[in-house]
Amino acid sequence: MTIDQYISGMRLRTLALSVAPVWIGTAAGVGVVRDRPAHSPRCAILHGGASCVPDTVRVVAVAVLCLLVAMLLQIAANFVNDYSDGIRGTDAHRAARAIAARLDDDLDAPADRMEVPPARLVASGIPPKHVLAAALVNAALACVCGVAVIVITGCWWFAIVGVLCLAAGWYYVGGRHPYGYMGFGEIAVFVFFGLVATLGTTYAIAGALDAAAWVGAAAIGLVAVSVLCVNNLRDLETDRAAGKRTWAVRMGRTCGTVCTIASIALVMLGAAAAWTATSMLGEQLAHPSVLHAFLGILGAVCALLTGWFASLDIAKRNYMRAMRSLGLLALATALTFNGFALMI
Template sequence: MAKTKTSTPKRNGRPGGRPGGRPGKQPVRRVTAGDWIGGARLRTLPLGIAPVALGTGVARANGGWDLTLALLCLAVAVFLQIGVNYSNDYSDGIRGTDDFRVGPSRLTGSGSVRPKTVLKVALAFFALAAVAGVVVVVITQIWWLLAVGAAAVVAAWFYTGGKRPYGYNALGELFVFVFFGLVATVGTTFVQLREFPFDAWVAGVAAGLFACAVLMINNVRDIPQDTAAGKRTLAVVVGDPVARALYALFLLLPFFILVYFAFLYLHAPYVYFTLIVAVPAAVIGVTGKTPRELILALQLSSLTALVWALALSATLFF
């Protein structure tokens, strides 16, 4: 009997593809609530909370703030952050990037959840962010903010989604700096104050630098796997030593920016106590050898961003 020729399906990186480009892969185990919580990557949520806290503090210091609008801005930022995380899980999974992963497994790449299910969850969080944003627009009657919100959602999707994701071309740090730094901070201030005070821009730069630090140390950990998968993050492009130096620079620059606030606000110098967390994070991030050490640096970096922002916001309030 003649043998039939079989062919191996090529990896499909388009939406709706199978995880890792491996057709017919069955779930390896039943997914749990803990898996979904892990997929949300809660340790990154300070990157959504910090700019809103800073923007609200600046609004208060400049003569006005609105609790309802502040909470809505927080909802936009946090839902968008979670949406980005699930979108990243989905896109990396169907591209096969997570085939090389050695850390905690992802929902899509592990085959635990169907790709389309992860995609739907990502889109649901993007939709929640959009709804909160629309409510802000309706309350404030600042209709051009709809364009800003749409740009944020589109940028979040194309970070790792689409045919040419910019997160695969060393532009991820630029995205987080702009949207989780400047846009989130200055936008939060503007909707409450209807002004663009210089303080908001300075605080936004600091928030953006913290976001860059967290993303950089995450990508430093994944340099070998991302290189094998063809994912050209900034860490992959510049190499391990330079990437670690940039991480420390991103993490510590906000403390130099803090000098500006220390001259203007009496209690702002107390924020320097955050160095108690930041310095160990920087040391571990620069010298750490194992993935576990780099994950610890990431967690400490997120904590630094959150505490720094909350402490400075408190000094602006009181």
């Protein structure tokens, strides 16, 4: 496997989905720590409590490690998906079928409607064992970073969460009965890319959760679900032929499109509500800040714009462009939350 093939298999355009929840979780965790009464630090290894290092150093270290865990696990999952779908034959002739379907649908379609899904490694001839090895290496590196988080925080039960994440990544399309083929992929994405990644980061930093963390986790979880739905709408015909019963296959293209746009609309509505509430409350907020207000409003505007353009592209079946917009929506949602969460 060459470097270019490895980078292609990482699917860099999707990594915003691992960056955004950690960003949101970090902001929520900082907010919780900020409002907590000062206390003397203890050694996590000896007492299972706070770290021995100063709070700022600890927060940065835990946030960076959580980010590495999230990104490495997602990269590992991308390679596992490539490996499993490749050996099952799901990816065979995916590009050719996609082009044929679009030509049959509209012979006069413009160029941007003729976007071809990215090539998959196993389906393009890369030995499956090389792709599996890449997945295992990234999973191992994620485990190393996860162990570092456990040592710093003293939360040994994070190991159970890590095992569940690894199992979810493998059994999505791997194993004898992959849940991604039965229509549970969207639920798993909401749980692991939304709730687990966000709330896990918040708890690792602060040792507690608050309502803001749950709201942010739900918002970014909806973005992650939207990304997977768009991916499945793009691959609807090939997934149906391969027996992969995603939500898009079960609901059909029209209903699947409506539900995906509705999920995006909920995220946009949340961003607009945060913007409105902050503007109305102003100095009544617990921690008013011009910088945080600016970041929150900037993020909300970007979320509204990227969500709008993504919805238009989904309606027009420009799925590849919609997925790029949704990656930006994930980051805009995190920026919005970062600005507003630190003011409340």
